[in-house]
Amino acid sequence: MKKILSLMLVLTILSSLTACAGSGGQAETSSRAAETAAESGTELSGAAAESSEETSEAAAQSETEASETASADPALSGNILVAYFSWADNAILDENVDAMSSPSVLSPGNVEQLAGWVQEETGGDLFSIRVTDPYPSDWDACLDRANEERGNGVRPELVENVSDLGQYDTVFLGYPNWWYGVPMALLTFLEQNDFSGKQVYLFCSHGTGGLANSVELITEAAPDAVISDSIFDCYEEDAPSSEEAVKAWVAGLGIAGAGSAASEQPAPQAEAAAADRVAVRCGEIEVIYELNDSPAAAALAAQLPLTLEVEDYSTNEKIFYPPQELDTSGTPAAEGGAGTLAYYAPWGDVVMFYGDYNANSSLYELGEAVSGAGQISQMSGSIEVAPLEE
Numbered sequence: 289m290k291k292i293l294s295l296m297l298v299l300t301i302l303s304s305l306t307a308c309a310g311s312g313g314q315a316e317t318s319s320r321a322a323e324t325a326a327e328s329g330t331e332l333s334g335a336a337a338e339s340s341e342e343t344s345e346a347a348a349q350s351e352t353e354a355s356e357t358a359s360a361d362p363a364l365s366g367n368i369l370v371a372y373f374s375w376a377d378n379a380i381l382d383e384n385v386d387a388m389s390s391p392s393v394l395s396p397g398n399v400e401q402l403a404g405w406v407q408e409e410t411g412g413d414l415f416s417i418r419v420t421d422p423y424p425s426d427w428d429a430c431l432d433r434a435n436e437e438r439g440n441g442v443r444p445e446l447v448e449n450v451s452d453l454g455q456y457d458t459v460f461l462g463y464p465n466w467w468y469g470v471p472m473a474l475l476t477f478l479e480q481n482d483f484s485g486k487q488v489y490l491f492c493s494h495g496t497g498g499l500a501n502s503v504e505l506i507t508e509a510a511p512d513a514v515i516s517d518s519i520f521d522c523y524e525e526d527a528p529s530s531e532e533a534v535k536a537w538v539a540g541l542g543i544a545g546a547g548s549a550a551s552e553q554p555a556p557q558a559e560a561a562a563a564d565r566v567a568v569r570c571g572e573i574e575v576i577y578e579l580n581d582s583p584a585a586a587a588l589a590a591q592l593p594l595t596l597e598v599e600d601y602s603t604n605e606k607i608f609y610p611p612q613e614l615d616t617s618g619t620p621a622a623e624g625g626a627g628t629l630a631y632y633a634p635w636g637d638v639v640m641f642y643g644d645y646n647a648n649s650s651l652y653e654l655g656e657a658v659s660g661a662g663q664i665s666q667m668s669g670s671i672e673v674a675p676l677e678e
């Protein structure tokens with residue numbers, strides 16, 4: 289059954305080749321689709337191989353075209369939201385996940401990476417659209433579920449929504465092409481918020497299917513949004529190396545200089561002086577962190593003291609959610625091991641690592657534990673996060 293569905297996707301992607309050629313002139317055969325077809329014994333290899341070769345060139349051309357058209361758009365103004373959907377943020381990670389056949393399920397996802405660069409360039413607020421019922425991490429199983437949702441017009445429930453979309457004038461919206469359209473959760477997000485008059489810029493990653501019907505679906509779900517014709521799209525395998533292209537596209541929209549929106553206008557939160565040291569207390573346990581001098585650390589310090597619930601995440605992290613998002617502009621990436629205090633921007637949680645972890649473009653360093661790190665793993669329930677009294 290799965291193979292039939294995979295094959296259906298292959299055929300659909302192939303059949304949409306002509307229809308989508310206008311949006312960037314890209315070749316239309318998915319590398320994954322080709323793999324799946326090979327598995328099913330389907331004779332796809334000739335077309336797939338050819339289109340794969342053409343894809344990088346076509347994607348580069350599409351990116352250049354996007355960047356050129358972009359400069360005609362009005363200058364961006366006001367607050368910016370960067371909202372995106374990525375499979376990696378919406379999957380139940382199976383320990384046996386096949387990284388070859390389901391690569392973008394491993395964090396960072398393709399769209400997640402694109403969104404991170406848009407955020408860096410705009411200084412906007414990053415928001416990951418996440419469903420309450422995550423998708424399987426197996427490629428075929430995820431295809432099945434996504435297709436079923438598409439067929440039934442499902443609107444998956446979201447974990448959370450943007451607290452007040454009204455504060456944003458401009459929204460960058462990122463998504464993967466799913467079944468020649470969009471993940472249905474994107475439509476939930478669009479329909480649950482009022483996009484009237486918002487300037488919306490779309491960016492998309494795909495397996496060579498291009499934008500397909502995505503723009504039409506988005507326009508239908510947010511009919512009063514002002515959706516720019518300047519759309520960034522890239523082939524899935526080009527996504528990880530698209531930082532320059534993404535930033536060039538954003539710069540072409542009228543933002544002065546890379547990261548300028550963030551670095552030239554410090555957010556009010558970041559103006560507060562950072563407490564050098566903070567204590568995280570849980571019963572008898574006390575962990576002392578030395579904060580760095582980043583805007584994100586200052587933004588956390590400005591919210592203290594806080595009493596919150598600590599949560600388990602994976603086998604190496606304890607996390608908590610400060611009430612307000614942290615401004616990550618100018619904040620270094622977290623790349624250490626146990627003892628790091630970090631901020632995961634897509635979810636807005638502060639992470640206390642007690643084991644090694646992989647660096648991630650959305651993970652920012654706030655500081656390091658100077659004492660008590662060995663006890664982090666034992667924290668549970670209510671914690672107090674407070675500036676350290678000297």
Ligand SMILES: Cc1cc2nc3c(=O)[nH]c(=O)nc-3n(C[C@H](O)[C@H](O)[C@H](O)COP(=O)(O)O)c2cc1C
Nearest residue numbers: 375392397398399464465467468493494495497524
């Ligand atoms: C459920 C599902 C359906 C997909 N359907 C298509 C499709 O119809 N056309 C296409 O070009 N790519 C398709 N893809 C590939 C994704 O668009 C592509 O891998 C993208 O880069 C994934 O971004 P992400 O890692 O942020 O989720 C599909 C992927 C998934 C998981």
